Amino acid sequence: MPAPRTVLLTGAAGGLGTLMRGLLPAYGYDLRLLDIRPIDDEPRALTADLADRDALREAVRGTDAVLHLAGISLESTFDKILKANIEGTYHLYEAAREEGVRRIVFASSNHAVGFTPRPRGDDPLIPVGTPRRPDTFYGLSKSFGEDLAQFYWDKHGIETVSVRIGSCFPEPTSVRMLSVWMSPDDGARLFHAALTAEDVRHTVVYGSSANTRLWWDLASARALGYEPRDDSERYAPKLIAEQGELDPANPDHAHLGGHFCTNPPVWPY
Template sequence: SEHGRILITGAAGGVGTFLRTGLPEQGWTVRGFDLVTPPDPGPVEWRTGDVGDPAALDEAMQDVDVVIHLAGIPVEDRFERILKTNIDGTYQVFDAAVRNGVPRVLAASSNHAVGYYERADFRDAPIGVDVRPRPDTFYGVSKVFMEAIGSFYADRHGLRVACVRIGSCFAEPRSRRMLDTWLSPADGVRLFHALATAPDLRYEIVYGVSANKTAWWDMEPARRLGFEPQDDSDVFAAQVEAAATDLPDPEDPEYKYLGGRFTTFVPPED
């Protein structure tokens, strides 16, 4: 294909499904990797496997130009489970990329790596990508680890790495908070396509949100790498407001913190 082959880990998941659907139209050959094959894989190659299995990753990474690493538990969970799937799994993916000569890894970090920052402190200027991490969950801690190993492998091995602190990537914003944090599926495809092709990428952390009127995250680092968001959550504002069952109380964690209610989540018992 025009650009080459992208391997997407976690390709059966929410963001994975948006990307494996949209990236072929941008000129990529897409190979999906996940624990399961979805009923509707679409125009992609597929490998079934676990990110904890180095041999499965070695096989999946043959003839791959870019890895998009999405596989992982997407919400808060017990530390042992986050450790295995998100922390060790992310190590395995980065290590397999270097071992197999894949030059570029784009990894799905999250707003929850910095979820304890307070909106009230960023009224005058958006929050930058270089602030100290302030994870709001063990899940967020695993994303800080992802950003750290990405930096280490970029410096040590010359791997080209972008870590995307994704906001809320769903078909539509599902809550008032998501009017700020929404990344439309189409903008998600645009963002990962830009990062996959940016010639000068060495190591970057970027935020991943659409051109929302109420967003308060610095999008310049992503724009410098070629991302031009086209969507604005504003078109859903009336619908979201009509469906809301609470008031936008600035002291409610949902509105106070960048990570919203993740700041109050307690990992589930077995």
């Protein structure tokens, strides 16, 4: 498909959304911004809840694609996750269907497979086809989102790239993150590839940089044209000196989802 120009960015006020607001315009995108919270420095941004179906249709109308980052990004009660992440994502897909938008990039998460044992030693990298094992209600909602994306491709011909994001921050903050970190620059490269690749149907990819300590297989992301350029290893000496290496006997270190499997951080709102 030709490179989309106008892209609806949901969750534009969040951490990842803020990073992408700064990086994606360099790829030629005119971003239309949407968030439940006002964005002070973006007076044209749309402020709406994902439950507002009329507002969603208006936001989607006339766009070439959607980068869907909105929703709760930590653990919460099932009722809150249901409203924001499950029903909200359904409302977004319905708005896209009604307005004829044919490409969505969905922010899935590694927590959709969080209870997968992490690789150790010479273990093979985790493939995208590994059985889903969500570690939280949050991870469960991302599993739902991937199935929803598959359904909307099969039923309505809406293409989706579901990106199982690791941790996208300016730099990693933990030893675990050395394996799942995606630099903001690589995040923009991956989202650009997901927005422009031909014939994606529904494709699931892992979202990270080309880390020396990588846990998962980036082959399906590379097949989109993604070429990661960053590696977390330059941060490793400092983090390991402060925190030590991962301990196989520590339950927080046993699975791909880390402490989300044992004591997940809770959404503050």
